Amino acid sequence: MKMTDFEPARYVARRRRLAAAVAEGVAVLPTAPERVRNRDSHYPYRFDSHFWYLSGFAEPEAVLVIVAGKEPRSLLFCRERSAEREIWDGFRHGPEAACERFGFDAAYPIAALDEQMPKLLAEQPALHYPVGVDPAWDGRAMKWLNAVREQARAGVAAPQRLHDVRALLDEMRLLKDAGELGVMRHAATISAAAHRRAMQATRAGRFEYEIEAELLYEFRRRGAQFPAYWPIVAGGANACVLHYVSNNAALRDGDLLLIDAGCELDGYAADITRTFPVSRRFSPAQRDVYELVLEAQRAAMSRVRAGRRWNEPHEAAVRVLAQGMLDLKLLAGSLDEALEKETYKRFYMHRTGHWLGLDVHDTGDYKLAGEWRALVAGMTLTVEPGLYIRAADDVPEALRDIGVRIEDDVLVTDGECEVLTAAAPKSIADLEALMRDVA
Ligand code: GLY
Ligand code: MN
Ligand code: MN
Numbered sequence: 001m002k003m004t005d006f007e008p009a010r011y012v013a014r015r016r017r018l019a020a021a022v023a024e025g026v027a028v029l030p031t032a033p034e035r036v037r038n039r040d041s042h043y044p045y046r047f048d049s050h051f052w053y054l055s056g057f058a059e060p061e062a063v064l065v066i067v068a069g070k071e072p073r074s075l076l077f078c079r080e081r082s083a084e085r086e087i088w089d090g091f092r093h094g095p096e097a098a099c100e101r102f103g104f105d106a107a108y109p110i111a112a113l114d115e116q117m118p119k120l121l122a123e124q125p126a127l128h129y130p131v132g133v134d135p136a137w138d139g140r141a142m143k144w145l146n147a148v149r150e151q152a153r154a155g156v157a158a159p160q161r162l163h164d165v166r167a168l169l170d171e172m173r174l175l176k177d178a179g180e181l182g183v184m185r186h187a188a189t190i191s192a193a194a195h196r197r198a199m200q201a202t203r204a205g206r207f208e209y210e211i212e213a214e215l216l217y218e219f220r221r222r223g224a225q226f227p228a229y230w231p232i233v234a235g236g237a238n239a240c241v242l243h244y245v246s247n248n249a250a251l252r253d254g255d256l257l258l259i260d261a262g263c264e265l266d267g268y269a270a271d272i273t274r275t276f277p278v279s280r281r282f283s284p285a286q287r288d289v290y291e292l293v294l295e296a297q298r299a300a301m302s303r304v305r306a307g308r309r310w311n312e313p314h315e316a317a318v319r320v321l322a323q324g325m326l327d328l329k330l331l332a333g334s335l336d337e338a339l340e341k342e343t344y345k346r347f348y349m350h351r352t353g354h355w356l357g358l359d360v361h362d363t364g365d366y367k368l369a370g371e372w373r374a375l376v377a378g379m380t381l382t383v384e385p386g387l388y389i390r391a392a393d394d395v396p397e398a399l400r401d402i403g404v405r406i407e408d409d410v411l412v413t414d415g416e417c418e419v420l421t422a423a424a425p426k427s428i429a430d431l432e433a434l435m436r437d438v439a
Pocket of ligand 1: 260384
């Protein structure tokens with residue numbers, strides 16, 4: 001994120017909402033650790049999503065502490081400025097500048113955390129933190145609690161309750177605010193441009209990794225920091241491997257190419273899948289499968305609106321796909337039988353979507369008290385039906401090794417859903433036209 005675009009008020013408001021939800025006690029949210037890839041090389045740093053959601057602070061070695069109550073306070077513990085370390089690793093805000101810029105009530109050096117926490121927890125009824133995520137943090141939290149308990153004879157009360165703060169945050173993050181939606185629309189636009197670039201770069205004889213390189217180039221060129229997950233670039237039969245990421249095969253004339261790729265922009269993911277012919281024209285059998293998946297996606301999207309249950313889009317997609325499998329002679333028997341015995345799962349084995357946000361499979365429960373939850377305006381999710389026909393003796397020959405998925409990102413509204421990824425072509429006419437435009 002360009003720091004000139006940074007609006008601390010959004011993060012201050014989220015911290016207040018968390019403080020209100022916590023009601024009493026102290027909430028502690030550490031960011032993610034830096035991770036070594038090998039020897040002295042680190043993986044590119046990615047902050048913790050919950051921490052980022054509440055702070056907008058991208059540096060490692062930082063911890064957010066929210067003291068709930070009538071006058072809630074937000075404290076940041078972060079790295080101190082260091083002339084020496086900044087020569088090697090670059091700029092650090094330091095507590096003073098971070099406090100000011102990110103709208104905290106106070107900030108301290110990260111090295112002071114273990115000394116400060118027992119003081120902050122004294123006379124507090126509860127400690128809220130991500131329980132059980134990292135044994136080192138669990139151990140640290142216990143040390144803080146024991147340090148307060150040691151003061152019992154001096155009349156100091158220690159927290160008696162421990163809560164997992166993630167449950168509250170998971171629910172908060174499910175409804176996106178205007179700032180988040182702005183970033184998500186932008187991430188979707190960048191990702192759609194990358195898919196268009198990939199379509200135009202595709203030819204028989206190129207390798208899947210060459211197309212992967214086009215995707216990554218377009219993400220980064222447009223300012224996205226990372227791919228939101230490793231791109232799947234799967235030609236022909238590879239499309240039937242759901243998590244195919246080796247991306248090392250040659251593209252063949254007559255095959256389809258399935259690309260599942262989305263960028264991460266300022267922490268927010270896009271997640272798009274498109275499937276199109278390597279040599280620009282669909283075969284009749286590929287066309288049949290493609291149109292079927294597209295129809296399933298239309299059916300699913302028409303059920304994405306406020307008030308509908310989470311499972312309705314999936315059920316609509318499954319119905320269309322199962323009927324199509326019968327029509328294509330992939331399955332025998334009746335539609336009711338296919339649905340009841342779930343025989344369609346041989347060719348459609350995943351669900352039709354997931355929440356989308358800071359995490360590509362974002363937070364939030366899909367069921368509440370055992371019932372599929374109702375969609376609410378402001379939720380964002382993917383709609384991604386597919387059909388994966390592995391070669392087998394009982395499969396009509398023309399359909400063997402065809403894998404198709406079509407995936408878009410949508411925002412729930414009170415009317416029709418908003419398709420954030422509409423700039424990625426998907427009708428057969430639009431796909432063929434885009435690929436014709438290539439010299
Ligand atoms: N790209 C991950 C998914 O579609 O769920
Ligand atoms: Mn997805
Ligand atoms: Mn995907």
